Amino acid sequence: MAVTNDLIQGDSGPATAALVADMVVDVADFPKTGVLFKDLTPLFADGKAFRGVIDAIVARYAGQFDVVVGVEARGFVLAAAVAYAAGTGVVAVRKAGKLPRVAHSATYSLEYGTATLEISEAAFTPGQRVLVVDDVLATGGTADATLDLVKRAGGELAGFVVLIELGFLGGRERLGERPVHALLRI
Numbered sequence: 470m471a472v473t474n475d476l477i478q479g480d481s482g483p484a485t486a487a488l489v490a491d492m493v494v495d496v497a498d499f500p501k502t503g504v505l506f507k508d509l510t511p512l513f514a515d516g517k518a519f520r521g522v523i524d525a526i527v528a529r530y531a532g533q534f535d536v537v538v539g540v541e542a543r544g545f546v547l548a549a550a551v552a553y554a555a556g557t558g559v560v561a562v563r564k565a566g567k568l569p570r571v572a573h574s575a576t577y578s579l580e581y582g583t584a585t586l587e588i589s590e591a592a593f594t595p596g597q598r599v600l601v602v603d604d605v606l607a608t609g610g611t612a613d614a615t616l617d618l619v620k621r622a623g624g625e626l627a628g629f630v631v632l633i634e635l636g637f638l639g640g641r642e643r644l645g646e647r648p649v650h651a652l653l654r655i
Contacts, residue, residue, distance in 0.1 A: 599624035609643030
């Protein structure tokens with residue numbers, strides 16, 4: 470990824486932001502023409518880099534959450550690692566029709582279409598503090614839907630963290646007062 474040092478910034482500091490920036494590969498026209506996809510596969514495949522981002526997330530939210538939510542699909546990878554490192558459980562927010570039990574659902578718009586996400590109605594015990602983890606914050610549709618689902622399922626939002634925030638797409642603004650923590654802000 471071609472990010473100059475003066476542009477590398479993130480909510481966990483410049484070292485963590487640079488770690489993410491150095492490992493991301495841009496893929497043009499995926500999943501559709503005009504979209505610049507942020508491929509995190511190299512970051513996930515590099516043990517030291519992956520541990521660095523997971524440790525940064527756990528350090529930022531230490532003692533503030535009881536369970537981690539991961540958003541399909543790359544959010545699953547991150548959430549499972551954060552939950553393991555913190556000794557908590559993990560809950561999946563899935564695409565529609567993938568959960569076997571009664572679920573809350575939310576349909577939303579993304580930068581290249583619409584989608585529906587679901588979470589089990591029995592995902593949390595009342596008042597459980599939830600850290601939501603995802604890969605990229607773009608327009609905020611996925612994040613907004615997920616945070617709404619967490620609330621509807623009885624979770625108490627402890628934080629929302631992403632590896633990359635594409636600030637020019639306005640996702641943070643769409644989320645209003647809800648907390649956003651981005652390891653790399655572009």
